[in-house]
Amino acid sequence: MLDIMRQKAQGWGIKVLFGIIILVFIFAFGMSGFNGNTDPVIAYVNDEPIPTQEFVKVYRQTAEMLREQNPKIDPDKLQSPDFKKAILNQLVNSKILESEAKRLGIGISNSELYYEISQVPAFASSDGKFDKSLYQRYLQGRQMSAATFEQDMRNSYLIQKIQEYVAIPAAPTEAQARALFNWAGERAQIDYFYVSGADFLEKAKVTDSEIDAYYKANPKNFTIPASSIVKYISFTPEELAVYEDVSPDEMNKYYAANKDNYKQDAQVKARHILILVDEKASPDEIKKAEAKIDKILAKAKSGQDFAKLAEKYSEGPSKTKGGELGWFSRGSMVKPFEEAAFKLKKGEISKPVRTRFGFHIIKVEDTREAGQKSFDQVKSEIKTTLAQEKASDSISAKLDHALDLVASGMKLDAIGAELGVAVQESEKATLQNLTRAFGMTEDAAKSIIELPKGSSTEMPIAVENGYLIAQKIEEVPASLRPLENVKKDIKEFLSQKQAMMLAQAKATVVMGKLSTPATADQELESIKKDLKTSESFGRDGFIPGLGMNPKLAEMAFASTKDTWLPQAFELPGGYIVARLDERIPPSDETWESQKEAILAGLERQQANEIINSFMQELRSKAKVEVVRPDLLNN
Structure with missing residues (x-):
């Protein structure tokens, strides 16, 4: 957990994670999950409570982190009872491990804790040193006390420490690693x-x-599903970034601080003409292909338009684009093609090049040398990055304001005008369209489809990287194609x-x-x-x-x-x-080059097995009582 926090603590993603996840549970659990029964405890471990609030916090942090790491993740998986049970199981294990650590006399000293906090990149100044003011600003921005944050860090590091202690016996032999390598690499x-x-x-x-x-x-195969036309406002960094001002000075400072991110490899921009030949073609087939490519090469060398020649003669998928391949670096193409392309100067045409696909003629249209990208090359990208970071900071305030206006009965167009943001209109949207286009859950999409015509969502809909509010303006019932x-x-x-x-x-x-x-x-x-x-x-x-x-x-x-x-x-x-x-079988040379990585991976696997066995033994002795199963099954 500490490593993940360190890696993810920079950029607008972490701001979304800690700043605007307040309402992610609306469609995860439904409103009934937090109304009526207000039991503050979700489970007990050996009579020690796990507060519902703690479960909620860990659930949404984990869900948002997974979304950030894998934007294409199926939203339904993050809403499933299995996922919620896994989160609760994680908390139960944590409580058990914390108790076992105390029994074994394993603890985290203040100096160890402060060192771990000092290693979080979000708290580092431009020279890489811990900056207390950044730490305090971070806590203030999230309305979190230092004691709460430090206790979370202490618990996380304590669990990591006991796991490392338990896993000390993990020591795979080279013979075990080689056997695994031989099986997997065959x-x-x-x-x-x-x-x-x-x-x-x-x-x-x-x-x-x-x-x-x-x-x-x-x-069902011939049913045109029910659809709706909706107006909506997106509250995501991408959508709101266009309303943020980024000064040239801010961009220059960002570029200076992140120059290492803007290095480029040598590249070429090229077109090609391909005559297909199977790798195992007969000598006669190869001879015919060579004669064909030589004739095309003569036409290209005589000055005829290379793109038009590609459209007419090439047998590759790029022929419709005049053989255009765009910019590419080393490692993007098969070796013979790459070697030939990078030897050419701008405007030069290669001799026929044989690859496993056939014979190619390559024309290099432009080249880029390896080195540092200039500020002018990346300023548009930097502006977008900074605008999205600023936009992520404004999401919570804009969303809260919008919800107040929805509650007052204001229509979406007026809300957009009040907030100064665009109101967009969908084409005919089905349940499937909505889940795919916005990365929302099926239940969330259903809540939009089932809105009465003219009404708006009363609560925000969780989508990829943010939220939206929507108003249905037209509905089209399902029908059967003739x-x-x-x-x-x-x-x-x-x-x-x-x-x-x-x-x-x-x-x-x-x-x-x-x-x-x-x-x-x-x-x-x-x-x-x-x-x-x-x-x-x-x-x-x-x-x-x-x-x-x-x-x-x-x-x-x-x-x-x-x-x-x-x-x-x-x-x-x-x-x-x-x-x-x-x-x-895989080669000895490959084994030697990968041996250390395989041994390390096998050590991690053995360590996990030892830890899991250790946890199973502890779990078998623990008394676990879930008192709010409704929060897991809704």
Whole structure:
């Protein structure tokens, strides 16, 4: 916890975390969670209370920190009973550990505590030293006493200390680490025969009665969901930043204090023309591709427009943009391409370059040398950063003012005018649109969709990085798309489904013949010309060029060389029959380069196991009573 606090104590994110999280529980627990029953204790551990207020504080701090670290996190996970129970479980463990620390005579001295506080970056002056005035300002801004903050720090450090004490026996051997490394780093290759579903589309026959039956059996697939048009005001640093003034002097000071953040690697801006050639292409195929790329190169060298040549001849995905690749640094492209590009000067065109994709011609349009970005290059970025930091400080005040105006009956347009902020209007918004667009929970989106027309949300809606208040101005009920409008799509879907079933049947027959000694040789000979070997892959199940199939990877690693796997596997567009070609152990050189990191990781794993075992023993002896289960299940 201390390390996370240190890492996250700078920037506007921590201000949101400690400053405007007061209302995050509105949609986490519902209003009923804090009305009526006002029991101040959520649970007891060995008759020692865990105050509800403490649980609330830790919950919202943890939720906001997770949102900050992973903005794409599913909001529903942060509202789930499992997550709330995990937070309570964390508090229970903390109480148990604190009690055990006292029993063992482990404590935190004042000097240790003050050292930890002095290491928090938010309290450091420009020269990196602890600044007491910054510390006091931090506490004042959050209406927190020094005693409360220091007690939280003391408890956190005490728990960390006892965990380190308990984990002292963790000492993995090099043999254990090497065994783990060998297992995790091993790769495999398969030989496979692919049966495409597209080959069976013509054989798929879908009748009108089947289409009608599917339409009637799956009304949800063809329902246009209920939607609403809403006006809203966003209270996030990004939205409110436009109303903040940032002076040139502030930007210059920020740049001077953060120069290390504005260093850049050498870069090139380039276009390319690609002629596709498989890595395992025959000599004749390679010769044809070389002849084709040489002709294009001659046209480019003669002065013809490179972008137009790319649009006409390139076989890569960038052809529609004239082969444009934009700016890139070393490490962004495959090695041969990168080496050729960084040797070129501005305006130069390369000779044909062979990569695993084929032959490329590269034109470098501009270059940037490695070094420090100038202030002019980054001033717009700095201005945005400072404006967002200022905006984050104003969110609480603006939001409180807006809620007072909502309570007085004022409409959203008038509220926006009063606050001097923009009122935005959505297009037709569904439950799903709202959750995705704003990062709000499904319950929060539902509360907006279910608003009566013309009314506003009475409480703020928690969204990614902040809050919003909304007013519904129009509602559109759910409706079913007519069959004639979706008939073509249904027919196409059912045809593809039939085709995939036929592909699976053929693949299963082929697999059966290959696995039967009496027919194996003849069947292998019949598919030999279409048999391919995959790129190597790991145990995670992603096979380059084929896609993700963990079950296929699991069975391949469990198989022996040249043994056909006992089932056909579905991959995008078809099925494959496969056998293990090779299992490739990781190299000794790789082991030597990663040994220390693996040993450290294994030590952490063993330490966690020891700590968990220690905690289970303590928990088994502890008396834990939850007196407010409603706060966990709402």
